[in-house]
Amino acid sequence: AQSVTQPDIHITVSEGASLELRCNYSYGATPYLFWYVQSPGQGLQLLLKYFSGDTLVQGIKGFEAEFKRSQSSFNLRKPSVHWSDAAEYFCAVGARAAGNKLTFGGGTRVLVKP
């Protein structure tokens, strides 16, 4: 069974500083990986996804993530954080089996200091 770990529950970053959110997954084959963002009181919005190919993927809102098979990681990065990036971020792995079940990590809450 697949699983996802996001080691950091909270991260506080100053506006304009860089951000990196960690994600480690456990899955028996090549995973399908996703990062979603949830703003307060809102649903989840996809930031980016990795299925195959180039291990550095670009997403919306200036985010990027790098798939590292050797480390079973899919960390999310942004070079310069804006106040509007304050939200909850979820890493997820998709199952190849029927049903397209997404297994989510516990989330990382990002707070942005002015």
Next chain:
Amino acid sequence: DTAVSQTPKYLVTQMGNDKSIKCEQNLGHDTMYWYKQDSKKFLKIMFSYNNKELIINETVPNRFSPKSPDKAHLNLHINSLELGDSAVYFCASSPYQGGNTEAFFGQGTRLTVV
């Protein structure tokens, strides 16, 4: 036009009541889901339907019964509500089942059982 819409957005009800949450997607997707987000923001899949057929049922109590009248709708009926059912319930859809496809989420329904 909202891609995945859920109603109601908020639902407050007493223990023992029966309630329903409705979900509709206008994306033409084949696969729909219900996810539950608990008070610690942990997201877990409950059900998945593909073309009105139940694909995933993740050991959810029998009090929860999904119904898919057509592939654009997936409703969730909950009998005999308990305090522990309080959570945010998200509906989602994806083009097809298989893992390598993005899920689009609704805004969520915050259920509070008192």
